[in-house]
Amino acid sequence: MKVITLVSQKGGTGKTTLATNLAAAARQDEKEVVLVDVDPQASAVAWADDRGDDPPAVSTQAAALERVLRRAREATDLCIIDTAPHTDQPAVTAATLADLVLVPVTPSLIDLRAVQNTLQLCGMAGISPVVVLTQCRTRGAVHWEARSAVEALGAEVAPKIIGDRVAYEYAFIGGGDVIGYEPQGKAAAEVSALYKWVRKRLGL
Numbered sequence: 001m002k003v004i005t006l007v008s009q010k011g012g013t014g015k016t017t018l019a020t021n022l023a024a025a026a027r028q029d030e031k032e033v034v035l036v037d038v039d040p041q042a043s044a045v046a047w048a049d050d051r052g053d054d055p056p057a058v059s060t061q062a063a064a065l066e067r068v069l070r071r072a073r074e075a076t077d078l079c080i081i082d083t084a085p086h087t088d089q090p091a092v093t094a095a096t097l098a099d100l101v102l103v104p105v106t107p108s109l110i111d112l113r114a115v116q117n118t119l120q121l122c123g124m125a126g127i128s129p130v131v132v133l134t135q136c137r138t139r140g141a142v143h144w145e146a147r148s149a150v151e152a153l154g155a156e157v158a159p160k161i162i163g164d165r166v167a168y169e170y171a172f173i174g175g176g177d178v179i180g181y182e183p184q185g186k187a188a189a190e191v192s193a194l195y196k197w198v199r200k201r202l203g204l
Contacts (some may be wrong), residue, residue, distance in 0.1 A: 001072065002202040003079045005098035007122075007129070009114040011085030013104040014134040016043045017168050019082040023055050024177030031077040031204065036069075038062050038094055039084040050175025062090030065097055077204060092125050099202055101129035102158070107136055109148030112121035119155050131155050132194070135160040138186075160194040163187065 002155055004022070019035065026033045035057035036046040048057035058067050065081070079134065083091040095101045097145045103118055105111045115131065122129045131150045136143035149155050162168075163186065170179035178187035198204075 001076045001079055002100070003010055003068075003069065003081065003098045004100045004102060004198065004202075005081040005083065005091075005094045006102050006104060007083050007095055007118060008104055008184050009118040010087055010111065013085075013111060014162065014168070015084055015085065015104045016047070018102070018104050018134060018162065020047050020081050020172070021168070021179070021191045022195055022198065023078075023080050023178050024179060025044045026080075026199075027055050027117045027181055028202075029195070032075060033078045033080065034058065036060060036072075036081045036091055037063065038065065039082055041084075041178050044082040047172065047175050051173055052175070058065065058105055062093040065094055065167055069097060078202075092121055092127075092182065095122060095127050095129070098124055098127075100198065101203045102126055103129045103131045103155075104145070104162075105131050105150065106134055107143045112146060115155075116151065116153060119153055128159050129155065132162065133159045135164040135175070135204060136161045137180075138163050139166075154160050155203050158194065158197060160190065160197050162190050165190075 006015045033055040035044045037059045042059045045057040045059045064195050081094045113145045165187045167187035171178045
């Protein structure tokens with residue numbers, strides 16, 4: 001089983017949206033997936049419940065993560081951990097258990113400042129995360145500038161970006177995902193491309 005943890009210093013970066021859509025993409029790829037939600041808001045669990053618990057999701061505290069992962073390991077190909085919208089000890093604990101840590105960041109000055117703290121905490125824990133640029137405008141070069149700014153901090157940036165598209169909001173309602181909502185849409189293409197990169201990175 002491979003484990004992905006998503007962490008972010010602040011809310012509004014699309015962390016849960018990214019977690020749920022990657023889980024849906026993996027299910028379409030016929031992988032056995034479980035979502036583990038350590039965010040007290042449990043948005044990922046609510047999303048899974050709305051879609052009939054497929055993929056299944058578990059709400060838990062960071063202290064119980066290792067036990068949850070042990071239980072899931074035998075029957076699961078991929079576990080995706082969604083953390084609370086701030087980088088604290090529970091998020092760091094979840095990150096240390098991961099094979100891949102993703103840090104969603106929007107190309108805004110506030111996010112770019114906040115990500116420095118996230119990267120610093122990950123570094124102190126011996127973790128090398130990968131930044132995923134999210135909510136990128138479809139026109140202009142802002143996301144390229146953001147990529148350069150993050151790389152200047154010494155962080156790796158995923159080669160695939162997530163655009164600022166209403167499909168992500170509409171699809172989330174009722175437990176949907178962008179691939180199922182609009183299979184030929186641009187949002188679906190973005191998620192599929194990012195998932196393929198993740199799959200290759202993890203050797204799934």
